[in-house]
Amino acid sequence: MAIHIDLAGRVGLVTGGSRGVGRGITERLLEAGAEVVICGRTEPRPEDLPTGGSEPSRRASFVAADVRDPDAVDRLVTAVVEGHGRLDLAVNNAGGSPSTDSATASPRFSEKIIALNLTAPIHVAQRANAQMQAQADGGVIVNVASLSGLRPSPGTAAYGAAKAGLVNLTTTLAMEWAPRVRVNCVSAGMVRTEAFEDYYGGPDGASAVAATVPAGRVAEPIDVANAVVFLASPLAAHVSGTNLVVHGGGERLAFADHITTVGTMPRGSDEASGELG
Numbered sequence: 001m002a003i004h005i006d007l008a009g010r011v012g013l014v015t016g017g018s019r020g021v022g023r024g025i026t027e028r029l030l031e032a033g034a035e036v037v038i039c040g041r042t043e044p045r046p047e048d049l050p051t052g053g054s055e056p057s058r059r060a061s062f063v064a065a066d067v068r069d070p071d072a073v074d075r076l077v078t079a080v081v082e083g084h085g086r087l088d089l090a091v092n093n094a095g096g097s098p099s100t101d102s103a104t105a106s107p108r109f110s111e112k113i114i115a116l117n118l119t120a121p122i123h124v125a126q127r128a129n130a131q132m133q134a135q136a137d138g139g140v141i142v143n144v145a146s147l148s149g150l151r152p153s154p155g156t157a158a159y160g161a162a163k164a165g166l167v168n169l170t171t172t173l174a175m176e177w178a179p180r181v182r183v184n185c186v187s188a189g190m191v192r193t194e195a196f197e198d199y200y201g202g203p204d205g206a207s208a209v210a211a212t213v214p215a216g217r218v219a220e221p222i223d224v225a226n227a228v229v230f231l232a233s234p235l236a237a238h239v240s241g242t243n244l245v246v247h248g249g250g251e252r253l254a255f256a257d258h259i260t261t262v263g264t265m266p267r268g269s270d271e272a273s274g275e276l277g
Contacts, residue, residue: 005233008033011084012232013077015067015124016094017060018044020193021144024221025091025228026050026060032229034089037080039065067094067120070127077127086135089232090128092121092166093144097159110158117162122169129177138180140232143170144224145187147247163187167243174241182240184231189247190218214249 007029017026017038029036030052038050038060052058061083065076080087095117100109125141132139146163153160170185177183190196190209196218200206210218227246230236 003235005032005229005235007089007229007232010034010088010232011080011086012036012089012091013080013087013124013128014038014060014091014093015120016040017050017091018048018062020195021188021191021221021224022091022093023050024225025093025144027052028222028225028229029089029232030058030060032233034232035084036060037063037083039063039067039076040094041066067124068115070123073120073123073127077124077131081131087128087131087139088135088137089140089142090124091142091144091228092124094120095144095146095159095163097156099155101155102157105158113158114162117159118165118169121166125169125173125183129173129181132181133177135180138182141173141181141183142228142231143167143183143185144228145170145185145243147187147189147245147251150187150245151251170243171241178240182231182236184236184239184241185243186224186227186231187243187245187247188219188224189213189245189250191224192218192220212252213247214252217248219246219248 010033012029012034014022014026014029014036016022017036018040022038026036026038027050030050039062041064043062043064049059049062063076063079065072067073077087097113097117121143128139128141143166145166148156148160149163149167167185167187170183174183190213196206200209224246227244231239231244
């Protein structure tokens, strides 16, 4: 039997859904049949709103909101419910951080990064949960985190710490809000968005970074989007409190370059230290 994800009749909210990974998520949800509302501080031109791919007449709708402001989030979710009658999926995608030196980052800078990447998802999740708990069939919340929250994040310390907090938040909310609301997380590795090449110093730098991924390439927005659509679908009906990592196998470890033959490590050795057991 063919597996097909059909989200027709479902209503989704994607924060930061007009660009990058958020746009990919929005387009994939539209393709699956969902109605999608996106939000941000700047309204895109009507012709620039994400569409449903093969069904370009199906476009996302937009509500202006700064998700760091709990009152704005309350108005946002109210607008979604008033416009569509329900809210089945909330995707906390808005986030990001410029690179900065941790030793000199200002308190205001750190607070703003944590507010966008951790506090804002809490606001959205709380308000979405309140609506979903009142619906007979509940709902789903998906938090978009980052590989930066799972390993050291030099140059983006506050961002990495916030994303680590988002992963923990996911597990806690999944336990507290069950069984009516499922809460999951997608931790993305490097993704080829509009800013990817500039972030790594141009095409050569971007290619060098991509070569470190075991899968041979960095993710495309659709790779993250597919994970979100799966978690939003009935195929993931018993999946909650999990962190689905989308990173193409991770990042190549420096010590791996010195291992030339698979299986040559002495029996009983400690792989991390190289000491014999």
